[in-house]
Amino acid sequence: LCMMEKFEPVLTPEELKAKLPEWPYFIIDLYHWDRHTQKEKGKICLQVSQSYGLLRDYFTGRELAVTWANDEFKSMFHGPIGRITTYAGPTADFLKEKGIDEVVLLDPWAEEVLSEKDFDVGAFIIGGIVDTGGNKKKTTPKIGEELERAGIRVRRRKIVLKGDIVGVPDRINRILGIILKMMVEGKSMDEAVYEFQ
Numbered sequence: 001l002c003m004m005e006k007f008e009p010v011l012t013p014e015e016l017k018a019k020l021p022e023w024p025y026f027i028i029d030l031y032h033w034d035r036h037t038q039k040e041k042g043k044i045c046l047q048v049s050q051s052y053g054l055l056r057d058y059f060t061g062r063e064l065a066v067t068w069a070n071d072e073f074k075s076m077f078h079g080p081i082g083r084i085t086t087y088a089g090p091t092a093d094f095l096k097e098k099g100i101d102e103v104v105l106l107d108p109w110a111e112e113v114l115s116e117k118d119f120d121v122g123a124f125i126i127g128g129i130v131d132t133g134g135n136k137k138k139t140t141p142k143i144g145e146e147l148e149r150a151g152i153r154v155r156r157r158k159i160v161l162k163g164d165i166v167g168v169p170d171r172i173n174r175i176l177g178i179i180l181k182m183m184v185e186g187k188s189m190d191e192a193v194y195e196f197q
């Protein structure tokens with residue numbers, strides 16, 4: 001049986017580009033930056049760096065955008081700041097500049113589960129939120145409300161393992177990794193989640 005194991009070729013950048021007519025942005029939204037302790041801010045920075053590393057495996061890294069990126073974030077970020085896209089203003093303004101009017105917001109509180117039908121949007125948004133104190137409950141939906149107020153259409157989608165968000169890692173970089181496994185390698189959600197557990 002193991003001889004029949006699926007061979008998974010890594011796509012060349014050209015093949016990838018053909019598969020995805022326009023590469024989406026993966027946005028880490030720092031709307032809730034000021035609600036974090038210094039230690040948590042450090043963790044956000046680390047997870048952004050790790051997200052860049054993951055994206056580099058598939059894309060160029062530029063597709064990683066960090067919005068609401070203030071001077072404190074830039075000074076605390078030890079990754080290659082010049083190789084990602086940082087935007088100091090609101091996420092909605094960034095999207096409008098890029099001509100994107102509909103996004104997928106990764107949200108553990110969403111009703112609908114992320115599926116391949118969602119892979120046609122111009123941007124995926126992950127909350128730049130780290131939970132250590134338990135004081136940031138339901139902060140992700142607020143990011144969606146803020147975008148909708150600014151006229152962006154938001155598909156709120158959750159990632160689940162066997163139907164439940166329990167068991168899904170909530171680190172920013174792991175959420176990104178799960179999406180990439182599904183989108184680029186065609187893995188099922190359960191398989192992708194297992195790989196990042």
Ligand code: SAM
Nearest residue numbers: 106107108126127136137138139140158159170
């Ligand atoms: N405290 C936040 C809340 O209650 O909304 C959760 C923050 S979580 C540590 C960081 C980000 O990872 C979220 O903003 C969301 O974008 C993403 N995320 C975490 N778990 C997820 C899941 N099961 N499905 C979709 N997105 C998830």
